[in-house]
Each structure stands twice: as C-alpha cells, then as structure tokens.
Amino acid sequence: MSAIVFGLFGLIVGSFLNVVVLRHGVRSIGGRSGCMSCGAQLRWYDMLPVVSWLALGGRCRACRARISPQYPFVEATTAILFGFIGASSLSILPQVISCLILALLVAISVYDLRHTIIPDEWAYAFAGLAFVSQFLLPLSGEFNPWWFVFAGPVVAAPLFALWLFSGGRWMGLGDAKLALGIGWLLGPVLGIFAVFGAFVVGAIVSVGILLPLPRIVRALYTLGITSADIGAGGFTMKSEIPFGPFLIFSCIIIWFATLYGIDPLEVFGLLPLTTF
Numbered sequence: 001m002s003a004i005v006f007g008l009f010g011l012i013v014g015s016f017l018n019v020v021v022l023r024h025g026v027r028s029i030g031g032r033s034g035c036m037s038c039g040a041q042l043r044w045y046d047m048l049p050v051v052s053w054l055a056l057g058g059r060c061r062a063c064r065a066r067i068s069p070q071y072p073f074v075e076a077t078t079a080i081l082f083g084f085i086g087a088s089s090l091s092i093l094p095q096v097i098s099c100l101i102l103a104l105l106v107a108i109s110v111y112d113l114r115h116t117i118i119p120d121e122w123a124y125a126f127a128g129l130a131f132v133s134q135f136l137l138p139l140s141g142e143f144n145p146w147w148f149v150f151a152g153p154v155v156a157a158p159l160f161a162l163w164l165f166s167g168g169r170w171m172g173l174g175d176a177k178l179a180l181g182i183g184w185l186l187g188p189v190l191g192i193f194a195v196f197g198a199f200v201v202g203a204i205v206s207v208g209i210l211l212p213l214p215r216i217v218r219a220l221y222t223l224g225i226t227s228a229d230i231g232a233g234g235f236t237m238k239s240e241i242p243f244g245p246f247l248i249f250s251c252i253i254i255w256f257a258t259l260y261g262i263d264p265l266e267v268f269g270l271l272p273l274t275t276f
C-alpha cells in the first residue's frame with residue numbers, strides 16, 4: 001500500500017525533476033511548460049507523468065515533434081525508487097530523507113548525462129543529507145562513531161586523487177564531491193565498494209558503447225581486412241562518458257540491498273570487511 005502511495009508521489013516528483021534538470025541555470029522553475037519545438041502550451045492532460053507521453057506516442061500534440069523519452073524514463077525511475085523506499089521497513093522520517101536523497105541522485109544523473117557536469121549545489125545537498133542520514137538511518141549496519149565524519153572523505157579520496165593527478169581528464173571533481181555523499185550514506189567499506197562497482201559497470205558500458213563499430217573497423221583495418229578509407233576514420237576514445245550516473249547506479253543498488261537486509265559484501269564473499 002505505502003509502496004503505491006510513494007510510487008505515485010515519485011511520478012510527480014520525477015516530473016518536477018525533469019523541469020529542474022531542463023531549466024537549471026537557464027531559467028526559473030516557475031511558469032507554464034511548453035513544447036520545445038513549437039512553444040505550444042501544454043494542457044494538464046498533456047503533463048500526466050508517463051501516461052501522456054505514451055498516449056501521445058512521444059510526440060507534441062500540436063506540431064508532432066519528438067518528445068525525449070528522458071521524461072517518462074525519469075518519472076518511472078523516480079516512481080520505482082520511491083516505491084522501494086515506501087515498501088521498506090523504514091519509519092516515515094528516514095523515508096522522507098531517503099526520497100529527498102533519491103530525488104537529488106536522479107537529478108544529478110540526468111544532468112550529468114546531458115551536460116557531463118554535476119552542479120555543485122546538488123552534490124553538496126546530497127552530501128549534507130547523507131551526513132545527516134547517518135543519525136537517522138543506519139544503512140550500513142550500526143551507526144559507527146569512529147567513521148561518521150571520515151566516511152565521506154575516505155570514499156571521495158581515490159576519486160579526488162584521480163582528478164588531481166589527471167588534471168581532470170580521467171575524473172571530474174564533481175565525481176569526488178558526489179562520492180563524499182556516497183561515503184556518508186553507505187559508510188566507508190560499502191562506499192568504496194560502490195565506487196569500485198561504478199568502475200566495473202562503467203567499464204562494461206563504455207566498452208559496449210565505444211568498442212563495437214570504430215574499434216572493430218580499425219582492428220579489421222590493421223589486420224588488412226578492411227579498406228583504408230573505412231579504417232582510417234580517425235576514431236578516438238576522447239568521447240566523454242560521465243561517471244556520475246555509474247556512481248549513482250552502483251550506490252543505489254548497494255543502498256537498497258542493505259535496506260532489504262541483503263549484505264552486498266556477503267553476496268561477493270567479502271564478509272570479513274563488515275567489521276569496519
């Protein structure tokens with residue numbers, strides 16, 4: 001029951017997050033929404049989360065321009081995440097804090113995907129809420145007074161080092177700021193585990209995106225199988241892939257696992273680390 005209430009609330013919040021991400025640093029949140037192509041104002045029945053997009057086949061009612069699937073995707077994702085919080089055994093205050101954290105994480109992911117940058121104030125708001133969450137929701141087991149200040153910096157440190165030593169080429173400073181919140185939310189051990197998981201998922205996805213066509217074509221070229229005009233296409237690995245969404249994906253999976261009594265360290269046979 002409360003999963004459904006939270007889920008419906010998540011649909012509305014997700015729809016709001018779309019507006020926030022779209023207008024951040026561009027224009028104010030207030031004001032009516034219009035079609036990005038023809039400017040036609042949207043009626044209330046065009047703004048129902050997920051439903052309207054599906055009913056209109058992903059196109060504007062007036063000009064038939066395509067509407068990004070990002071909108072229903074963000075709404076549905078937020079609804080599902082909130083639903084999991086609603087169905088958990090947390091009491092209402094931790095549930096509200098968790099939903100605030102999730103809303104920020106969804107907004108950060110989408111913004112990072114669109115602009116490959118994480119707004120400072122969002123990363124810091126997440127870090128602040130995650131710090132407070134240590135007292136309200138002992139997500140990674142018992143509240144640990146030895147770690148409660150240091151968990152954030154400890155998890156952020158490796159990403160900060162990568163940013164520093166690469167001059168920002170391998171890692172953005174925003175990712176380190178994001179990891180600060182992940183450390184406070186999950187604790188130092190699960191936090192580091194989440195960062196590691198993000199690298200693994202990121203590597204798999206990056207290879208999936210970058211490898212197939214250009215790499216294969218070039219490999220065939222060096223083997224003398226393809227002609228020079230196809231092989232010398234000049235593909236590079238420069239294409240920037242944001243790391244934030246991987247960090248957040250990994251963080252939420254681990255967070256939700258612990259929320260439902262699954263110890264990720266146990267799943268991966270790393271149980272001795274739990275003593276931290």
Ligand SMILES: [Zn+2]
Pocket residue numbers: 035036037038039040060061062063064065
């Ligand atoms: Zn239109």
